[in-house]
Amino acid sequence: MLVWSRSGRFLVWTVAALLIGVVFLAPLAVILAASFAAQWNGALPSGFTLEHYRAAGTGASGDAVFASLATGVAASVLALLSGTWAALALRAQGPAWSRTLGILFFVPSAVPSVSVGLGLLVAFSQRPLLLNGTTAIVILAHFVLISAFSFGNVSAGLARLPPDFEEVASCLGARPAYRLAKVTLPLIAPYVVAAFGLSFALSMGELGATVMVYPPGWVTLPVAIFGLTDRGDVFSGAALTMILVGVTLTLLIGLERLPIAAAGRRG
Amino acid sequence: MTAAALGDGRTATQDLVRAGAASTVGFDKVSVAYRGAVVLKPLTLEVAAGEILAMIGPSGSGKTTALRAVAGFVRPVSGRIRVGGTDVTDLPPYERGLAMVVQNYALFPHMRVADNVAFGLRARGAARTLIESRVDDALGVVGMRTFRKRYPRELSGGQQQRVAIARALAVRPRVLLLDEPLSALDAQIRRSMVEEIARLHADLPDLTILYVTHDQSEALTLADRIAILKDGALCAVGRTADLYRRPPNRFAAEFLGRANLLPVVIEDDRSVGGMVAVRAGADRLLVAGDGAPAGTRRLLCVRPQHLTLTAELGYSNRIGGRLRQVHWQGELTHLVAEVGDSLVRIVATRLPALPERGGAVDMFFAPGDASLIPEEAGV
Numbered sequence A: 001m002l003v004w005s006r007s008g009r010f011l012v013w014t015v016a017a018l019l020i021g022v023v024f025l026a027p028l029a030v031i032l033a034a035s036f037a038a039q040w041n042g043a044l045p046s047g048f049t050l051e052h053y054r055a056a057g058t059g060a061s062g063d064a065v066f067a068s069l070a071t072g073v074a075a076s077v078l079a080l081l082s083g084t085w086a087a088l089a090l091r092a093q094g095p096a097w098s099r100t101l102g103i104l105f106f107v108p109s110a111v112p113s114v115s116v117g118l119g120l121l122v123a124f125s126q127r128p129l130l131l132n133g134t135t136a137i138v139i140l141a142h143f144v145l146i147s148a149f150s151f152g153n154v155s156a157g158l159a160r161l162p163p164d165f166e167e168v169a170s171c172l173g174a175r176p177a178y179r180l181a182k183v184t185l186p187l188i189a190p191y192v193v194a195a196f197g198l199s200f201a202l203s204m205g206e207l208g209a210t211v212m213v214y215p216p217g218w219v220t221l222p223v224a225i226f227g228l229t230d231r232g233d234v235f236s237g238a239a240l241t242m243i244l245v246g247v248t249l250t251l252l253i254g255l256e257r258l259p260i261a262a263a264g265r266r267g
Numbered sequence B: 001m002t003a004a005a006l007g008d009g010r011t012a013t014q015d016l017v018r019a020g021a022a023s024t025v026g027f028d029k030v031s032v033a034y035r036g037a038v039v040l041k042p043l044t045l046e047v048a049a050g051e052i053l054a055m056i057g058p059s060g061s062g063k064t065t066a067l068r069a070v071a072g073f074v075r076p077v078s079g080r081i082r083v084g085g086t087d088v089t090d091l092p093p094y095e096r097g098l099a100m101v102v103q104n105y106a107l108f109p110h111m112r113v114a115d116n117v118a119f120g121l122r123a124r125g126a127a128r129t130l131i132e133s134r135v136d137d138a139l140g141v142v143g144m145r146t147f148r149k150r151y152p153r154e155l156s157g158g159q160q161q162r163v164a165i166a167r168a169l170a171v172r173p174r175v176l177l178l179d180e181p182l183s184a185l186d187a188q189i190r191r192s193m194v195e196e197i198a199r200l201h202a203d204l205p206d207l208t209i210l211y212v213t214h215d216q217s218e219a220l221t222l223a224d225r226i227a228i229l230k231d232g233a234l235c236a237v238g239r240t241a242d243l244y245r246r247p248p249n250r251f252a253a254e255f256l257g258r259a260n261l262l263p264v265v266i267e268d269d270r271s272v273g274g275m276v277a278v279r280a281g282a283d284r285l286l287v288a289g290d291g292a293p294a295g296t297r298r299l300l301c302v303r304p305q306h307l308t309l310t311a312e313l314g315y316s317n318r319i320g321g322r323l324r325q326v327h328w329q330g331e332l333t334h335l336v337a338e339v340g341d342s343l344v345r346i347v348a349t350r351l352p353a354l355p356e357r358g359g360a361v362d363m364f365f366a367p368g369d370a371s372l373i374p375e376e377a378g379v
Helices: A006-035 A051-056 A059-091 A095-110 A113-123 A135-159 A163-171 A176-187 A189-204 A208-213 A221-230 A234-263 B012-018 B063-071 B113-123 B128-141 B157-170 B187-203 B216-222 B240-245 B250-255
Strands: B025-034 B037-047 B052-056 B078-083 B098-101 B175-179 B208-213 B225-230 B233-239 B260-272 B275-280 B283-288 B297-302 B317-329 B332-339 B342-348 B360-365 B370-373
Touching: A006 A234, A051 A059, A051 A234, A059 A095, A059 A135, A059 A189, A059 A221, A059 A234, A095 A135, A113 A135, A113 A208, A135 A189, A135 A208, A163 A176, A163 B098, A176 A189, A176 B113, A189 A234, A208 A221, A221 A234, B025 B063, B037 B063, B037 B078, B037 B233, B052 B063, B052 B216, B063 B078, B063 B098, B063 B175, B063 B208, B063 B225, B098 B157, B113 B128, B113 B157, B128 B157, B157 B187, B187 B216, B208 B216, B216 B240, B225 B240, B225 B250, B233 B240, B233 B250, B250 B260, B250 B297, B260 B283, B260 B342, B260 B370, B275 B297, B283 B317, B283 B370, B317 B342, B332 B360
Parallel strands: B052 B208, B052 B225, B098 B175, B175 B208
Antiparallel strands: B025 B037, B025 B078, B225 B233, B260 B275, B260 B297, B275 B283, B297 B370, B317 B332, B317 B360, B332 B342
């Protein structure tokens, strides 16, 4: 215990509560209130309506929910596959190679997302790599931006995995593919699931690169929210934001239960 | 279980499942290096079929590296490794037909006990009926049948160790590799597990076992032969009792049983019944000769428990010293005496009364309980 005295602990808890309340909860509370507001002319909203949510469930807003979910799942699955593959491959290399190539994997996450979008737009606007105006370039942009996080999570899981498990499996006759499927992946499952969750959450909230590359008919939630608020429809934007938060949180909580179940069987 | 129990269409790997015949292990000048640093100097050693060979040595001696080279986890920079007469140096671990038990057991935490034991057989594509039968047999051998549905986290350390052994035995390995399998257990359970492994080998006399440990008592209890390694090199190898009674060098004497070593000079090399006279300070002693001529300097090796404080029948050699330490430990009393510039340890099982520290003490031992070893430095 870092703070021993009762008054000291009270002070620390108060500061923490204030910080969490002001920095995290207050903005969300304002958006939540706005999403149900019929009007907001004073300090507080002056009417309650579900109209913004009703509108969000239909038409363009409904399409945005689907586009975001589809993009998030596709990009996260791709990022997870490539990140896991890269982490496994780099682990087999020497530490120097592993470190160098590992840093390369993180380069896209250090570049502004708008620049990533711009780069993809330029790179894939000519045949034979013409992806401009397709859904694929949105998924590709998300994949580029989130793959580093998948790689990082899986690498961390592999680094914490004692070599004994795989060595014993190998000695018992397990070929590499069998060993990977039955031993390695189950043992790092919590990290794999966390990697997917983080990638999905990042993809769901991605705006910078998406606004540069999204084609007509594939408007993601953040782009739709940006468009609505840009046009002054703050309440509809707030409703879509809450839907985005709800969908993302639901999936993350669901994913969180998977590693807990796996860990429950561990020693 | 017979080979007929295997399903049809066996592959070469599946054939390993039925392999259970005793296999030899051969190291032919095997050397291992990590990034240029040699951790195992050229090692030449043969392990007979059905034998337990214990490899012991301090940390960094290369014993685990030698074992890992047999398993295929490290690749020798030179030399060849043979298992059952087959050169396995270039084979991956999963094609060597071995099994291994490691220090922390490495039971797969997401699998139940039965699935852990079945792992190797499933990996080799064995038939379901064979797997069920083998799992049952292996768990029966280690007395863990009733635990088959448990997860490893629901077992004690000793039980996990038994499951790890069952998992290794289930594949009928050509050679069982044990890498400090008991070092994670507390002393009491370790003692009982040593006895269990000894019983296991008595039940499976064809099983060749390479046993790596830093615990000399495990090696002395279990091994048919012991190989002592130091600084990546083989320092001594021999049958357990021989190595204990007649250590070939200083390191072997001190590491295996913590022998007392006293500098002596051969006074009379005329052997009488194999015994020669040596002088240790003022004392003249009779010990088994090693063929060296009179005047040669040697180290007299005598075990702490072979020394007594009373002249008993046959204990004709006497060394005089001064008692420095007395540690009563219940059934044993450890004493340390100063003899010239050397310290001599005595382990007494019965003493009528505890001797006084600082007093003169006479220590007696039988000529047959001592040996002479070269005085060279290094080993």
